[in-house]
Amino acid sequence: MKTVTKSAVRQPPRGIPLDTIRRLSICLRALNRLKERGIATVNSVELAEPLNFSSEQLRKDLSYFGRFGKAGVGYNVGQLSGKIHSILGTDKVWNVAVLGAGELGTALLGYSGFEDFNLRVCAALDNDPRKIGKTINGVRVSDIAGLSGVVRRNEIKAAILTVTKTAAQEVAQKAVSCGIKAVLNFAPVTLNLPKGVHVSNMDVSCELETLVCRLANCN
Amino acid sequence: MKTVTKSAVRQPPRGIPLDTIRRLSICLRALNRLKERGIATVNSVELAEPLNFSSEQLRKDLSYFGRFGKAGVGYNVGQLSGKIHSILGTDKVWNVAVLGAGELGTALLGYSGFEDFNLRVCAALDNDPRKIGKTINGVRVSDIAGLSGVVRRNEIKAAILTVTKTAAQEVAQKAVSCGIKAVLNFAPVTLNLPKGVHVSNMDVSCELETLVCRLANCN
Numbered sequence: 001m002k003t004v005t006k007s008a009v010r011q012p013p014r015g016i017p018l019d020t021i022r023r024l025s026i027c028l029r030a031l032n033r034l035k036e037r038g039i040a041t042v043n044s045v046e047l048a049e050p051l052n053f054s055s056e057q058l059r060k061d062l063s064y065f066g067r068f069g070k071a072g073v074g075y076n077v078g079q080l081s082g083k084i085h086s087i088l089g090t091d092k093v094w095n096v097a098v099l100g101a102g103e104l105g106t107a108l109l110g111y112s113g114f115e116d117f118n119l120r121v122c123a124a125l126d127n128d129p130r131k132i133g134k135t136i137n138g139v140r141v142s143d144i145a146g147l148s149g150v151v152r153r154n155e156i157k158a159a160i161l162t163v164t165k166t167a168a169q170e171v172a173q174k175a176v177s178c179g180i181k182a183v184l185n186f187a188p189v190t191l192n193l194p195k196g197v198h199v200s201n202m203d204v205s206c207e208l209e210t211l212v213c214r215l216a217n218c219n
Numbered sequence: 220m221k222t223v224t225k226s227a228v229r230q231p232p233r234g235i236p237l238d239t240i241r242r243l244s245i246c247l248r249a250l251n252r253l254k255e256r257g258i259a260t261v262n263s264v265e266l267a268e269p270l271n272f273s274s275e276q277l278r279k280d281l282s283y284f285g286r287f288g289k290a291g292v293g294y295n296v297g298q299l300s301g302k303i304h305s306i307l308g309t310d311k312v313w314n315v316a317v318l319g320a321g322e323l324g325t326a327l328l329g330y331s332g333f334e335d336f337n338l339r340v341c342a343a344l345d346n347d348p349r350k351i352g353k354t355i356n357g358v359r360v361s362d363i364a365g366l367s368g369v370v371r372r373n374e375i376k377a378a379i380l381t382v383t384k385t386a387a388q389e390v391a392q393k394a395v396s397c398g399i400k401a402v403l404n405f406a407p408v409t410l411n412l413p414k415g416v417h418v419s420n421m422d423v424s425c426e427l428e429t430l431v432c433r434l435a436n437c438n
Contacts, residue, residue, distance in 0.1 A: 018429060021428075025432075090432070103322065103325050103326035104323075104330070107326045110322055113423055157434055188332030190270045198434060204379075205332030205333045205335060205338065206241055208377065208403050208419075209244040209336045210244060213309070215377065216307070216309070
């Protein structure tokens with residue numbers, strides 16, 4: 001087995017499981033921590049086990065995209081990080097808008113997790129005159145009436161939706177009409193958006209409910 | 220097919236897919252909306268399709284737990300809601316603590332999604348003297364040094380972890396030592412906790428990264 005060159009990194013075909021993509025992004029974050037500690041190589045066991053999945057799973061996930069690592073040596077941390085960035089499409093910066101500058105939007109504008117990825121939360125929008133013009137964690141809140149221009153000027157394709165559940169569907173539709181192609185939805189509602197728009201639900205209450213179900217039944 | 224009685228609702232064995240539980244909790248929320256609108260019966264297509272999954276999937280999910288609904292009539296909204304509560308273990312109220320009363324913790328103390336479930340966020344804890352004693356969205360912030368007593372007095376089994384990524388592992392371990400059995404983790408780190416503790420990661424950045432990957436590669 002030999003280290004692959006960049007050209008050998010295949011783009012994920014449509015059939016790649018979402019969980020594979022999720023695990024690779026978790027790996028990317030772990031690789032960043034290794035880089036910070038000056039660690040140059042890591043094997044699949046050392047990388048996967050602290051992340052609570054198996055080295056076999058990691059090797060299977062990576063195998064969708066080519067051959068990685070050197071037998072008996074492991075992965076070069078910097079190279080593997082670069083390749084995962086390339087697989088995930090975040091070898092370039094992605095600008096992201098937060099829709100809704102309430103408490104949750106404010107929290108996400110200061111969220112430290114984005115630092116590991118090339119995700120730049122560069123815009124916040126709201127319809128509340130008391131919020132418009134304020135700067136939250138370095139980002140100025142704009143009037144959501146001007147969403148279209150903000151999206152165009154910043155080449156924004158993805159938005160984080162943190163408006164109330166009653167406003168969520170309407171704001172999401174507006175975002176899509178302005179060119180947004182991916183929505184991370186925190187509102188506790190199911191959005192109905194056109195085909196081709198990617199939606200991921202950060203459904204805090206359902207996730208807590210699921211946890212409680214495991215507690216209630218598995219102990 | 221006939222409507223089942225409560226005794227026919229089976230508890231989920233360990234092998235039930237997590238996604239089944241998630242879909243049922245999403246259904247529960249939709250059933251609450253139907254009840255608010257005074258709708259008494261619903262069939263599997265009417266219930267499942269607005270939630271973006273198929274009626275076949277819903278019927279399969281429910282079939283793990285017994286037989287539901289009446290052929291040609293559909294489900295009684297109130298009964299199905301009660302049965303799903305029973306399946307999920309939320310036919311009783313579950314008290315939940317928020318660990319970390321920063322921006323994200325504050326937002327979650329006001330999150331409207333919990334209303335659909337018997338989840339009661341009844342405690343918030345922090346180690347910052349400027350936050351301790353404050354009341355946020357009706358919940359008083361306690362000193363995290365007194366976590367053990369708060370957990371015992373309120374019979375809390377589940378916690379939402381919103382502390383910084385550097386504090387997350389330590390605070391989660393402390394919570395587990397105080398009797399917490401389930402952690403909804405918002406910190407962008409992988410927690411290592413004892414076997415038997417349920418952890419669910421609300422990994423905002425990884426989820427956004429996964430969305431961007433789909434955007435980068437699927438268009």
